[in-house]
Every structure is written in C-alpha cells, then in structure tokens.
Amino acid sequence: MEGKKPPGTVGNSAGLPFSWPGLLYDTRVRGAALQVLLLIVLLLIGYEIATNTAANLRKQNIASGFGFLGRTAGFDISQTVIDYKSTSSYARAFWVGFLNTLLVAALGVVLATVLGFLIGLARLSANWLVARLATVYVEVVRNVPLLLQLFVWYVAVLRALPPPQQGLALAGGATFDVRGLHLPRPLFEGGAWWVAAALLLGIALAVGIKIWAGGRQRATGEQFPVAWMSIGLVAGLPLLAFLLAGRPLAFDYPRLGRFNFEGGLTIEPEFMALLFGLAFYTASFIAEIVRSGITGVARGQKEAAAALGLRRSQILRLVVIPQALRLIIPPLTNQYLNLTKNSSLAVAIGYPDLVAVFAGTVLNQTGQAVEVILITMGVYLALSLMTALLMNWFNARMAIIER
C-alpha cells in the first residue's frame, strides 16, 4: 500500500508533479482501471449471453418471456398448502411448489435441530450405552447417501404399510396406512379466538415475568421460579379460556370411503418420507457440530462453575451452552442451507416441491426451460441467502460482547 498523501493533491504515489503518462505507473490508478475493465468485460459477456439466448429462442421458434405464468396450469398437485385447482395459473402452481419446499425445509430444520442436539448431548453422556448408541447412529446415518435414505423411508417403511381398508388405528381417531397418516382435523368454532388471545397474553406475561425476575435477581440475588410460572401461564390461561368459552373445538374425523379416507387431515407419505429423511440425515451432522461445540468449551469454565456451587444442569444451561453456541451456530447455518437445498431430492419420491412442480411439470408443459430454471435458481439462492442472513444475525447476538 502507498503512503498517505495530503488531501487535494492530484498526483502519483511517488509525489512527483502530475503528468498523464505518469498515471500509467501509478499502481492505484492501474488497479482501478483493471477492475473497471474486468467489470465491462463481464457485463459484455452477460449481455452477449442474454441477447444470444433471446435470438436463438426466436430463431428456433421457442416461446419466451414470462407471460406463461398467467396461463392455466391444467394439472393437479397432490399436496397444496394454498388453494389450488387444475384451472389455476402456472404462477399459482409455482407458489404451491415453493410453499411445499418451504414447509418441508422449515419443519426439517426444527426436527433436525432438536434431534441433533439430543444426539450430540447423548454422545457426551457418561452412560456408556447411550454414548455408544449415539456414535453408531451418527456414523451410520452420516455415511449413507441421503437419496438412499429417502428410498428406505419411502419404499421400505411407508410403502410397507397396509392398505386403507386395513389401516392401523391409532389413538384419538387417527389411522395410518400406505396412503398416509390420517388425523382428525380440528374445527374451531366461534369463541376460539378467546383461546388464542389467552395464549398470546400468557406468552406476554411469561416474558414480562422473566425480565422482572432477572432484574430482581441481579438486584437482590433472590431467585424466582420463572420456568414453572411460565408453563402455568402459557398452558393454563388458554385452558381456562377454553373452558370458559364453552369448549369451542370440534374434530372432523377421517372416515373410510370407497377407496380412501375422506375428511380429516391427511399427511401424505411422500411428505413424511422426505421430512424424516432430511431431518434424520441432517441431525447426524448437527450432532457432531453440537458435540464439538461443547467439547470446545474450556474445562476450566465447567470447573469454575462447579466451584461456585452450581448444579450440573445449571452448569450446562448457564455456562457451557451459551459458550458452545458461538462455536455451533456458524456450521449449523451450513447444515440448514444443505437441508433446504437437499429438499429438491423430493422429485425422486414424488413429493411436489418447487423442483418437481415448477422445474418439472411446468417446465415440461411450457417448454420454457430458460425462464423456469432461472426462476428456480433465483428462489434457492434467495432462500439460502435469507437463511444465512438470519443465522448471521443470530450469531452476532450470541457472540461474546467484549468490554
């Protein structure tokens, strides 16, 4: 790097008087010029690709542009989060696929995190059997390809279930068969919003109590049973409202029709297979991340906490985990991104995610490969960047604040 120059002087780094040829030898000017040149070349290449594509598509008489999104899709989708019929538009089909991807990714992330933490802690357990079982789980699941695991879940587990007529009856009116898990669908009647309001109030009160108790503990050292109070508020208030509002809840039970269970809420086997496959696979990686994060906290920290007289659970909760999280979160973000992207394997087992519906059926019907693939890549890029942003923000919050 060059040294600082007094502001306002135009000249080269050697401090010589300004001259046009001199610019050629100024490394800063030369560097900037090269950057600008590179940018121009890149833009030109991009422009060339875009115009070449458009010209070729025109020449080959292939329809182009995004007008197809408004046309009627004309096919049905087995699982839809939003209303969708075969008369809906391609844009609607895109949203159905996108939301299906989002659904399986979000649930997968939650399930994988919970499982991963439990297994990671189990690997560090003092219990020999628990620790070895967790090791076996991690080593097996982590080293078998995900696609194969999806087939195991889908073909070996869920396809082996009996037909609807001989479905397995579960507690509470649910049944489980080769067509999926059929649950009673809750129907909320008038007055149900009292329960929702009570739940929100309970959560707000619990947060308030936690803040108040934290302040009091810092001021006086006295503790308050925050956990028990919170559970009481969050569970108790809605329950009270539910009873007072006259139990505003009914169930729509699945009934066996001629071919299938009608009514109720059906969870398709394709969805279950993908969710379980993704969650169990990713959990094995998360378990290792959690284990290494916890092992990474210096021994002295635990010993110091024990010397202060904290219980084992308190040591874990107050001293070890907060420090381990700093090591865990960055690689955890990677796993979340992987899980989201791996969800595109859905196409192999017939789950209607974004790739199957949009980059599959819609692409095939419209033939507009360039547009459809561009949109699909854009969606995955945006999803990944958003996940990364969120996790970076969380990581910054968890980082040690140095004073």
Add this chain to the structure above:
Amino acid sequence: MVLRLALRQFPSPSWRSHAWHGRGEGRLLGSALAAFLLAVSVPASAALSQAGTLETVKARGVLNCGVNTGLAGFSAPDDKGEWTGIDADFCRAVAAAIFKDGGRVKFLPLNAKERFTALQSGEVDLLSRNTTWTMSRDTSLGMNFTGVMYYDGQAFMVRKSLGVASVKDLAGASICVQTGTTNEQNLADYFSANGIGYRPVVFERLIEVLAAYNTGRCDAFTTDSSQLVSERTRLPNPDDHVMLPELISKEPLGPVVRQGDAGWANIVRWVHFAMLNAEEYGVSSKNVDQMLSSPNPEIRRLLGQEGDFGKGLGLDNDWAVAVIRAAGNYGESFERNLGSGSRLGLARGRNALWKDGGLQYAPPIR
C-alpha cells in the same frame, strides 16, 4: 465472436449413451444444463437452420435418436442390449434412408420431462419416443411433429378386486400418473369436467408409477392404453388387473423434429410414409429384392426404379429400399413389436391401413 466459436462445440456431447437407460437422479442439473445449452450453445448465425440437420448427421456419421427409457413395444433394450420397438425401428429406418445402414443410430433414452429440451438443444436429431402430438407442442416449443406412428388413447387400469366398472366409479380414488405427460392434464380435465374428485399421485418415471400402483399407493394407474398393456405385463399377476373400457383422450403418438429445417422434416415424414406405402403395396423386408423388378409403377416409384424422388429429399433414389430392408414395412414393424409377434398382442385397430378400415394413410409417391 470468440465466445460463439467456443460455445459452438456444445450441442453434440460425446457421451457414449448406448447403455444409458438407468439415468440417475440429477434432474435439476440435467434441466439446468439443457437450459444452459439452449441458452448459449446454438450460435445465432449458424448451425441448425442453415447447415441443415441432414448435413450435420451425415458429417457425424450417426443419427442421434431420442427414445423412451424403456417401454416394451415402443423402445426398450432387449436382453442383448439392442433397442427394440416400433419407435426404435423408426430410428433405424431414418438412419437407413440416409446411410443405407440401419445400424448407424445412437439411441439416447429420455424420460418424459427431458425429451423436448434434448431435441431443442440439438442433443438428438429426431425424437421417436411415443410423444403425443398437441397444438402447443407443435407450435410453441420450436418443434414439429411429422406424422402419427400410433393412434392411441388414455386408459385406466385397476385391480379386479375393486369391482370398478367405469372411470366414473373412481370418485375419491388415488390415481397414479407420470409427470410431464399429456396424461396428467387429461386426467385433470376429465375428472373436473365430470365433477368427480380424485387424488393425484405423480412420479417422474414410469417405473416408479408402476411400483407405486403395485404396492397399493394408488387405486388406479392411467396412461396411454398401449403403454398400459405393456406395463401390465410387468406386474407380478397381470390377470389380477383389468383395464377400464373408457378411453378419455386422443393420443396421436409420432416422431418429432426441430422446427425450421423443412428438408429434414421431409425426410422423416417420407420415411414414415414409405413404410406405410410399402405395406399398402405388399412390399416387405422379405420380398423387397424381388419387388425391385416389379412392373407395378407405384412400387417402381417407391423403390426408386422410376423417377428421381430421392433427389427431392437430398438422398439416393433407392432410399426406401434401405428403409424397408432395415425396418420392414409399417405392418411388419407393428406386428413384430406390438402385435401378434410380441408379448403385448395388440390388435391393429385404428392403426390398420385406411383400406382395412384404420386411420393409417400415406399420400402417394408421384
């Protein structure tokens, strides 16, 4: 310009694809690659339209022909790895018309989803893969159908034990269908037109659809009736399954070429017509050599003994002789692959010649 020259190398991949029928799962990658090839490969100034597909094929010395990944009777590898079926025969017939050698074909197995991009991007010269001729495919995908190889219709198969007699009895049933096909759309149309509900169960490959049906994931399996007959033979107990009487759609299956090369489309179209005319005039792979001396002027024109009809196609005058030697006439190919000579045992039905009450009709050679 440097960019264009560099990218011009792309559309003829040198992958050896003879034994490709178990293609992996990299579909998104495949589609993305195809889209990319489509986007940048074909230089705006050259190749496809001006150089001409015929010249490209001749220079390459082999015809790249897109076929089904495995559908008995249409295109499927046999136990020796040879491609058989009426669609595979047609690939050989076109190769024979050009090279006098039906063996100069590279078969590229494609699933329903991949087929159009493969044709558009130049990966194949000809798509001979039981593909339904529809208006949108003919007009907005940059390709043209050249004729109808097989007049088909969409049918349903169910287990006998269900006691279903008609498609209209399938209200509320789960129905298995392959994605990326007209079948998927016909299914939606038919059920919504009749006000019946159903649950679609959709897979990308026919083999997955069949497996799902076989394990009871769905009550019915729908696809073109010829395919259904073919798939039924692969079930453990074919007699436990029955086809419902309704055909819910018209499925004219035919070969497809890229739009914009009328000369190439002519070749493909007239190879098909030559096979039909040969059957009509009684010329077969067995008697074609004797027929060369036939006094019948129609046969003489077909076999290039009279006139110079090959010239109009840019081929030798005895192009049709090579076609008939390599693949036989239409009737021979049908019986060998779909009819009495095959496991499917399909009747000619609508695919009989027009003079026998069918729909297969070729314009005259004159």
